[in-house]
């Protein structure tokens with residue numbers, strides 16, 4: 546037994562040294578968000594775009610045993626401290642992994658898109674109404690030039706704020722820092738909507754509200770505020 550315990554660091558050290566970032570599992574099928582997000586877009590978004598971000602993140606970390614064991618969020622908070630040769634790869638692909646992990650997790654079939662009363666009260670208290678909150682998210686999402694994201698963050702004082710980031714940046718990256726913990730985001734890369742909505746990003750944004758997993762957003766709020 547004692548010998549086994551002595552071997553544990555070697556066994557798990559080896560395991561973690563080979564740790565790979567993995568793609569999250571979707572909680573729904575590709576077609577379950579129809580007609581608001583089409584099945585083909587979901588399939589390509591998840592199985593091609595997101596899968597490629599995961600693959601390229603792992604590739605960037607090859608040969609960096611110390612960084613392979615680091616949680617993704619820590620990598621992204623410390624982009625500037627990474628070896629320069631992999632900073633852009635981790636920023637783009639690591640951001641792509643984190644941002645989509647959250648985005649895919651806050652979507653759900655329309656039949657399940659029901660906002661808890663508690664979240665409704667919180668959004669109303671902080672933005673004036675749920676509609677005003679949605680308008681602020683849509684403004685951040687539609688005014689983002691090119692590719693990027695709109696975000697709902699919980700700041701350390703508990704207040705909610707809406708921001709946007711470019712490309713695959715996450716708000717907490719040390720290269721584009723905005724204080725706060727993300728609890729909801731919207732992907733405004735064209736790959737998220739172009740097949741169905743073409744250049745009409747505003748239409749995509751309006752219809753996306755039908756498939757938001759508000760229960761998950763509320764859970765994320767509770768986690769972020771420690772409630």
Ligand SMILES: [Fe+2]
Nearest residue numbers: 732734736737
């Ligand atoms: Fe995307």
